[in-house]
Amino acid sequence: MNSRDDGIGIVKAQRARFDAPFPLASGGSLPGFELVYETYGKLNAAGNNAILVCHALSGHHHVAGYYADDPKSVGWWDNMIGPGRAIDTDRFFVVGLNNLGGCHGSTGPASIDPATGKPWGADFPVVTVTDWVNSQALLADHLGISQWAATVGGSLGGMQAMQWTMQFPERVRHALVIAAAPNLTAENIAFNEVARQAILTDPEYKAGRRPTIGLRLARMLGHITYLSDDQMAEKFGRKRRPGSGSYGFGVEFEIESYLNYQGDKFAEWFDADTYLRMTKALDYFDPAAETGGDLQAALARAKAKFLVVSFSTDWRFSPERSREIVDALVHNGQDVAYAEIKSVHGHDSFLMQDAHYHAIVRAYLDGVTL
Amino acid sequence: MTDAELAHVALGRADFDVIAGWVQPGERVLDLGCGDGAMLKGLIQTRGVLGWGVELDDAKVLAAIRNGVNVIQGDLEGGLADFEDGAFHHVILSLTLQAMRHTETIINEMLRVGREAVVSFPNFGYWKHRQAILNGHMPVSESLPHQWYNTPNVRFFTIADFDAFCAQRGILVRERKVFDDGREITEEHNFLGSIGVYRLGRRRNP
Numbered sequence: 119m120n121s122r123d124d125g126i127g128i129v130k131a132q133r134a135r136f137d138a139p140f141p142l143a144s145g146g147s148l149p150g151f152e153l154v155y156e157t158y159g160k161l162n163a164a165g166n167n168a169i170l171v172c173h174a175l176s177g178h179h180h181v182a183g184y185y186a187d188d189p190k191s192v193g194w195w196d197n198m199i200g201p202g203r204a205i206d207t208d209r210f211f212v213v214g215l216n217n218l219g220g221c222h223g224s225t226g227p228a229s230i231d232p233a234t235g236k237p238w239g240a241d242f243p244v245v246t247v248t249d250w251v252n253s254q255a256l257l258a259d260h261l262g263i264s265q266w267a268a269t270v271g272g273s274l275g276g277m278q279a280m281q282w283t284m285q286f287p288e289r290v291r292h293a294l295v296i297a298a299a300p301n302l303t304a305e306n307i308a309f310n311e312v313a314r315q316a317i318l319t320d321p322e323y324k325a326g327r328r329p330t331i332g333l334r335l336a337r338m339l340g341h342i343t344y345l346s347d348d349q350m351a352e353k354f355g356r357k358r359r360p361g362s363g364s365y366g367f368g369v370e371f372e373i374e375s376y377l378n379y380q381g382d383k384f385a386e387w388f389d390a391d392t393y394l395r396m397t398k399a400l401d402y403f404d405p406a407a408e409t410g411g412d413l414q415a416a417l418a419r420a421k422a423k424f425l426v427v428s429f430s431t432d433w434r435f436s437p438e439r440s441r442e443i444v445d446a447l448v449h450n451g452q453d454v455a456y457a458e459i460k461s462v463h464g465h466d467s468f469l470m471q472d473a474h475y476h477a478i479v480r481a482y483l484d485g486v487t488l
Numbered sequence: 489m490t491d492a493e494l495a496h497v498a499l500g501r502a503d504f505d506v507i508a509g510w511v512q513p514g515e516r517v518l519d520l521g522c523g524d525g526a527m528l529k530g531l532i533q534t535r536g537v538l539g540w541g542v543e544l545d546d547a548k549v550l551a552a553i554r555n556g557v558n559v560i561q562g563d564l565e566g567g568l569a570d571f572e573d574g575a576f577h578h579v580i581l582s583l584t585l586q587a588m589r590h591t592e593t594i595i596n597e598m599l600r601v602g603r604e605a606v607v608s609f610p611n612f613g614y615w616k617h618r619q620a621i622l623n624g625h626m627p628v629s630e631s632l633p634h635q636w637y638n639t640p641n642v643r644f645f646t647i648a649d650f651d652a653f654c655a656q657r658g659i660l661v662r663e664r665k666v667f668d669d670g671r672e673i674t675e676e677h678n679f680l681g682s683i684g685v686y687r688l689g690r691r692r693n694p
Binding site: 456 | 516538540549550552553554556557558559560561562570571572575
């Protein structure tokens, strides 16, 4: 099943356990943890062809391929990764993981707190991008990877890919920072706060149960911000559902139907405490804060070369925010290539199949020496 | 191919050699409208400069990334606001000025972000171009390869015009080389030269 058209084919998740206490940016610590991850391709003899794929808010370790028992379980970035694809598993050893605090198998709010014997739930500590990068470094050690050929990610994943270059400059040769930003704008934090309030004020959440309504609202709001106005106009416009026009408050417009469906689907499987923590990690991310707000100084530590990619209709992580990263790197005399991809899909563009976008990533990675 | 690309072919190595002679190893160079990055790559390889390019066209950005060049996708007509004052030793605009609307803005911006600007352009005063006009037709030549109806050029000026432009605006012409068919022209520049290559600076007290 490993033909080129089929992508990487059947994959299996693996687990790694880290027993040492793990200090966190919040000042707390975890008494050891587990990460669930997948790998595609082979680590070469020199150990220098590994690529780390970092996930965004609702992503996870299942990046490419599918599981043997479920052919429909295709990874979230399967169009990007596989034999002969932009991130070519014939050449690179690709690692994807579920971040600490996640809800797809890595230690998180749903895991058992060894101190109480019960799930952590709301007591699971807040984790940050720097915590994630520290945990990913432990995973790299576990896999025998002393230096990544590249760290790659979109959105919150792009922030991790960038953070790697500052936190472990010697351990990254290239960073592919896609649809990301050097920090969140006030508007972005505002969206996250509304999403969090939807969850935190859900009576079910307060009662220690699953806040389906809150999660649903959080996702509906988030989903609007990941799309573009043009795309929504084209896909839904003012189209109505059959039988609408009742002058009531049922689902009448197609966009309402779509958002409700997305919210319902998400609320079924995503963990509210994970959602709260992922948005908080986004809000806190600000590498320039350590250098008095000076992004240039923060990035000056990096030894990696960069590919920065943005999308024309992405208003949540706009091209201008990517340019801030690019300009800081140029100012420092660092190597960076930047492409602004014309796309109608808003922030979600980074996940979409797009020949030019994928050609850019492929061309950049072709230049990575092994 | 665009005018600039065709003209680059016509010009051969003359343009590149002149520019290569004006940059020093270790200098920071910004190439505006860098295309596939071939010139920048050449300057990096033969002169040891640190180079970045700006290019708007998707296909050329891709080609420049394939060439391993630091290309930044962006529109020069919007100026160079993203770059800081004096960030580069040399800012190059090779055979592109005639295709830009905001002529004065880009020259000022080049001299803001760079200590020196290097500008090359086709000379509309070249004798073959004058001859074409006298014969009643817009010029088409190696340095102006397009027809009037499909040319990307929007500014039509001569070496004499550009000299006057610089003089009026306190722009110092540190060096000027003029070529025709790859050979340097040493006299009657505005008549015998098809391409001018300028090294510009800012007068201290304009």
